Amino acid sequence: MGSNCVCGQRQTILATSIPIQTHEVYLTKQTSSSQLNITSLPKRGNTFKVKHKAPVIDERRRRSDEVKEPSSASVSDKIKTEADKKMIRDALSNHFILKNLDEDSLRLVIEHMRFYTINPREIIFTQGEPGFIFYVLCTGRVELIINGARKAVINAGSGFGELALLDDRPRSGTIKTLERCTLWGVDRTTFKEAIKIVNALxxxxxxxxxDSVPLLNQLTSEQKDGLLASLVTEKWSSGQSIVKEGDTGDHFYIIKEGCVSCSQKETEIRQMFKGDFFGEQALLYNSPRTATITAISEVKVVSIGRHALMDVLGSNLQQILYKNTQMIAMDKSPNLKNFSKEQKGKIINIMRIQNFSSGEVIIPRGANKGAFLWIILRGSVRGLKEKLNILTCIGDDFLVNPTEEKYEIDYIAETDVDIAEISKEEIENCVGGNIAEIHARNEALAVIKRVQLLKGLTEDKYKELIRMLKIVEFNDKDTVVEQGEPGSSFFIIKCGRVDVIRNGEKLRSITKHDYFGERSIxxxxxxxxTVKADGSVTCWMLEKNDFLEIIDEGIQQMLLSRIELQDDTIELSELVPIKLIGKGVLGSVFLTCHRTKNTLYALKTVTREKISYYGVYDSIVLERTIMMQLDHIMIMKLIKTFKDQHRIYFLEEYVKGQDLFDVLRHIGILSDADAKFYTASLVLIIExxxxxxxxxxxxxxENIMIDDIGYTKLIDFGTSRILKGRSYTTVGTPHYMAPEIIKGVGYGLSVDWWSLGVMLYEFLYGSLPFGEEENDPIAVFECILEYRLIFPSENDPMSPSRQLIQQLLNKNPGARTGGNLGKLKEHRWFSSFSWDSLLLRKIKSPYVPKIEIDTNLLEKAIRKNKTLEAAIQKVEGKDDFRSSGIIMKDTPAPPDWDSEF
Structure with a gap:
């Protein structure tokens, strides 16, 4: 493939290419991965860079027949002695992936290892065959043979074949016994399941x-997920002091197992057991310990330090908890929930926190009901009819429905109370107008954001549109629009019902928050x-002339191009093949042209035979499901899918340009501004x-295209999935993989932020932060897990870009966004950066690929009238995939697996 690539060239389904063959590292006590010889790699500037066009690691990509290695060995579930367990532990400690296992996972893995006995001069596994088992040599000696030549002799106590625990890549060498040997072995499925069980529990x-800690009740699920990654497991022996009275505390503890004694001045106050916690004040105030906590038995706790918590949530936990409480209370209020998240945030930021002691008056009798809003943050308040507790709003009814009434009684603090307060005038200054009117506009805004023709506008443009809306009213039987007349306005129904009539026949009725006439703008x-009122109707109306005043020609063209990508009436028979533009293991991608509209599309074809051979039914369906959800100007658009008896087809947006890898090779090391352009684009994509x-x-x-105006397009969703909870699958390209993927302990969405950190480092310094000169996955993984993040000596330690890289490459997944996406976008490096201008393509791009489509080629293809089927068959006829040497077994198709295509 040339450097002038298109979306299809690297955009593949699960198995575009079988991962490249890499060498397993056969670690002995005398060698380490750092001693391996690394071949010369392609350079960018003065640095090395490997181009991996497809993910190198993906344990889902291939299925092999059940592996039976070593076939001549006898296998048993021998009971392990303590000496056996120690020998296995020592061997595992020489493998950096395995030595990172927590104690519970390690114990379970060792427990499931089976005992192998094999005679001299027998093959344990053969070079080129898929790997499945990791071994620890118990007794005897074996030799490593690569391409027929002995490379090493491995002695008892060493482990080998560890890459088999990641996926079933072909063995890069043969292992043969020199004498009678015994081994302990664990297969990949058992290994992963053991780790998954422990970590999931x-x-x-x-x-x-x-969830049981009251202090943390008001954290969001996202914030709690961040804290989960920060929890550290610790063990204490009976008699050990966990914390001491008078010491400065900065850790909070929850007991997982065992019992502790809590004492003050050497007098026991109480005992605490599983689920109890202590030290929570340390998270708020970093205050001295008020008691000594001593382990009575063997005790296991999880703890979190104040600094780790600050990395995840920010510097002031109390403030965060109160802001969360205010947001939850506003979301619960029927009178405040229609404010946008941004509006609520502005209100919360200026609310005053007041403290009241038990018995104090909070709201005096005679105060105006519509003058203030209060939110209870802590404690309880006695009101007119009942006790009011945390998360309760007071006065919200009267903000939206003004009244001259006054409070008839005093509202009094029943306990010590913290309460947030703001005046109606301050709220209206925050939201930019009358509260009732803002509520109505927000209703309309929610509808406008659903209008497909207007997708892609920024928040500022949406707000401008809302200000242009006019209220229009219709009586029963009034005609709102007439069939055949020119359209010049768009309507959203505020209340009431209208009938839609075509050629005198009623088609349907539509009601509140439905819309019509959108194409006219x-x-x-x-x-x-024709649309007629059925009873009294009130609508918001947007005039075309008003719309065109705020939407310039560039935005109009952008919207029109997006609309063209929503045309799902296209049929395969309307497409003319131009040329093959990409080919992978599973399928091929063709540049095609619509016969009448001359619109270019990429058409990806996947044969049913290959889907069966590689067993990727679920992956094909998942890719479609994911891509159909995506509608973003920086993400390649899936327009439609087709199927016939031979193939599955994906009709996609054709992206004319180059991939970012080739662009970086052309530009070299990026300036701060150019790196910010690409990084911000990726932030919007990840969002x-x-x-x-x-x-x-x-x-x-390699998975980011730069289109013909220099903007990014994300392609290739073969490794994506819809995530609920945690994933334990090893997927990705080693240099860009987060530590938690490598360790197999389960991971979430935050692995994508790690990859962004790797790319930002690459943009600014022209090299990779971990394993730059390594091309063996095992060596790369060791660098990621074991090495520090190092910057070039000339780099300013206080530069904002460096601080952002450190944040994104934090080994605590919860700390990578700095608390949430909003905080990431507000990072100092992005100060003064216009996110809206980027989304509207108003920022000059760093580089515009010089790509021309040969119009003669298009005209010739249309003139020849060649059929798609003929073009596809010609390519498929040269594809002898069953002779690839990889052992596969065809999988029967699940019932109706392709029903959505």
Whole structure:
């Protein structure tokens, strides 16, 4: 493939390419991965860079027949002695992936290892065959043979074949016994399941622990997930002091197992057991310990330090808790919930926190009911009819429905109370107008954001549109629009019902928050139907002339191009093949042209035979499900899918340009401004994915296209999935993989932020932060897990970009956004950066690929009238995939697996 690539060239389904063959590292006590010889790699500037066009690691990509290695060995479930367990532990400690296992996982893995006995001169596994088992040599000696030549002799106490625990890549060498040997072995499925069971149980238990802590009740689920990654497991022996009275405290503890004694001045006050917690004040105030906590038995706790908590949530936990409480209370209030998140945030930021002691008057009798809003943050208040507790709003009814009434009694603090207060005038200054009117506009805004023709506008443009809306009223039987007349306005029903009538026949009725006439504001269409009021009707109306005043020609063209990508009436028979533009293991991608509209599309074809051979039914369906959810100007658009008896087809947006890897090779090291352009683009892409619970898992320059105006397009969703909870699958390109993927302990959406941190480092310094000169996955993984993040000596330690890289490459997944996406976008490096201008494509791009489409080629293809089927068959005829040497077994198709295509 040339450097002038298109979306299809690297955009593949699960198995575009079988991962490249890499060498397993056969670690002995005398060698380490750092001693391996690394071949010369392609350079960018003065640095090395490997171009991996497809993910190198993906344990889902291939299925092999059940592996039976070593076939000549006898296998038993021998009971392990303490000496056996120690020998296995020592061997595992020489493998950096395995030595990172927590104690519970390690114990379970060792417990499931089976005992192998094999005679001299027998093959344990053969070079080129898929790997499945990791071994620890118990007695005897074996030799490593690569391409027929002995490379090493491995002695008892060493482990080998560890890459088999990641996926079933072909063995890079043959292992043969020199004498009678015994081994302990664990297969990949057992290994992963053991780790998954332990970590899933720990995760669920830790979640429940956090939920049980009143101090943390008002944290959001996102914030709690961040804290989960920060929890550290600690063990204490009977008699040990966990905390001491008078010491400065900065850790909070939850007991997982065992019992502790809590004492003051050497007098026991109480005992605490599983689920109890202590030290919570340390998270708020960093205050001295008020008691000594001593382990009575063997005790296991999970703890979190104040600094780790600040990394995840920010510097002031009390303030965060109160802001969360205010947001939850406003969301619960029927009178405040219609404020936008931004409006609520502005209100919360200026609310005053007041403290009242038990018995104090909070709201005096005779105060105006509509003058203030109060939110209870802590404690309880005695009101007119009942006790009011935390998360309760007072006065919200009268903000939206003004009244001259006054409070008839005093509202009094029943306990010590913290309460947030703001005046109606301050709220209206925050939201920019009358509260009732803002509520009505927000209703309309929610509808406008659903209008497909207007997708892609920024928040500022939406707000401008809302200000242009006019209220219009209709009586029963009034005609709102007439079929055949020119359209010049768009309507949203505020209240009431209208009938839609075409050629005198009623088609349907539509009601509150439905809309009609949207095409009239972008196209010169006549009305396709008559709309009449059924009873009294009130609508918001947007005039075309008003719309065109705020939407410039560039935005109009952008919206029109997006609309063209929503045309799902296209049929395969209307497409003319131009040329093959990409080919992978599973399928091929063709540049095609619509016969009448001359619009270019990329058409990806996947044969049913290959889907069966590689067993990727679920992956094909998942890719379609994910792509159909995505509608973002920086993400390649899936327009439609087709199927026939031979293939599955994906009709996609054709992206004319180059991938970012090739662009970086052309530009070299990026300036701060150029790096910010690409990084911010990726932030918007990740935001769109994560809002839909989609994890990408393979962010790297090769999967980012730079289109014909220099803007980014994300392609290739073969490694993506919709994430609920945690994933334990090893997927990605090693240099860009987060530590938690490598360790197999379970991971969430935050792995994508790690990959972004790797790319930002690459943009600014022209090299990779971990394993730059390594091309063996095991060596790369060791660098990621074991090495420090190092910056070039000339780099300013206080530069904002460096601080952002450190944040994104934090090994605590919860700390990578700095608390949430909003905080990430507000990072000092992005100060003064216009996110809206980027989304509207108003920022000059760093580089515009010089790509021309040969019009003669298009005309020739249309003139020849060649069929798609003929073009596809010609390519498929040269594809002898069953002779690839990889052992596969065809999988029967699940019933109706392709029903959505």
């Amino acid at each position: 720990n995760l669920e238990e830790n979640k429940n622990f956090l 972008l196209f010169n269409d006549t009305r396709s139907a 769109h994915l994560h809002e839909r619970d989609i994890i990408y898992r393979d962010f790297k320059p």
